[in-house]
Amino acid sequence: MTTVSAAEPTSVGQSPDGTAVWCSGLRKRYRRRLAVDGVSFSVGRGEVVGLLGPNGAGKTTVIKSLLGLVRPDAGEILLLGRPATxxxxxxxxxxxxxxxxxxxxxxxAEVVALHVRLAGIGVPVAEQDACLATVGLGDRRQDRVGGFSKGMQQRLGLALALVARPELVVLDEPTSALDPLGRADVRDIVLELKARQVAVLLNSHLIGEVERVCDRVVILDHGKVAAAGTLADLLGQRELRLRLTEVSEAAYARLAATGRVVRTADDYALELPGDTDVTAAVPDLVTALVGFGVRVHAVDLGRISLEQRLLDILRTGNGEEPR
Ligand SMILES: Nc1ncnc2c1ncn2[C@@H]1O[C@H](COP(=O)(O)OP(=O)(O)OP(=O)(O)O)[C@@H](O)[C@H]1O
Known part of the structure; x- marks a missing residue:
């Protein structure tokens, strides 16, 4: 398994004060199917953590266990520093x-007001309306929900998740019914929550979405944590993509000395070792290549994408080393 950050729990005794979510050894069996098998992770205050994994990996079961909607068979859960019960x-x-x-x-507006009443917290109507405006329903507040599209209902659900001044927001596939604009809105909302030190646990199949907003990810597979860590932990390896012509044998050897080379026609992808100082290595390499008479058409320094990394982990079970 990939290195898990120091905040990851091993026992309740190590729960850091004020952690938004802390769970240890969660286990849930539905009849003969073990849906969640010893899951431990944490979400710090103001941290955005993404829960990723294939269909049936156990993500929703974990979320429901945290929220008391499913009774786990084993495990300990603290929400905002208190037992989740x-x-x-x-x-x-x-x-x-x-x-x-x-x-x-x-x-x-009535659904929001009802939710606020049930939550037992006094939220002024102006604040409730502002919340509906935040999710893009400001001008539909007096319309009946029965006439709402699926995406509008999901936006309303988001308003309900936000309106009672939460310190932790749990979003299970929040953009499944949303158009691209709606997805961008959710990204902005999550970043705004983070700026206000509200913790977010986000379950999404949209890897680009997770990559953009999450500080850390927990990857579940077959009910277990297959890998976890910051995006830098998981995607640590840098990749240098070059488009080159007139590459002599000596120039190729120079490329290979810098990192593992994968060549496709004139495109060369170089996997740089984790300790490479890219600020020096990239210009040095380009200078050397030009010295060998290589024509350099493009240079692009990037990271392996989260999508590629996720596929590597799920296909090979290899959470140890980035590709
Ligand atoms: N109420 C239930 N009764 C029986 N089995 C269930 C129940 N809920 C979930 N499961 C099983 O538990 C496993 C995990 O399901 P879960 O919904 O947690 O996965 P998930 O990662 O959220 O999947 P998806 O990405 O498809 O939403 C699956 O094998 C599923 O069939």
């Missing part, structure tokens, strides 16, 4: 479920 801990958690449906006979 205590109502005050859950009152500060906003949740957008994967499958959402709201009272079709109520208006959006």
């Amino acid at each position: 205590e109502p005050p801990a859950r009152a500060r958690v906003g949740y957008l479920p994967e499958l959402f449906r709201y009272q079709p006979w109520l208006t959006a």
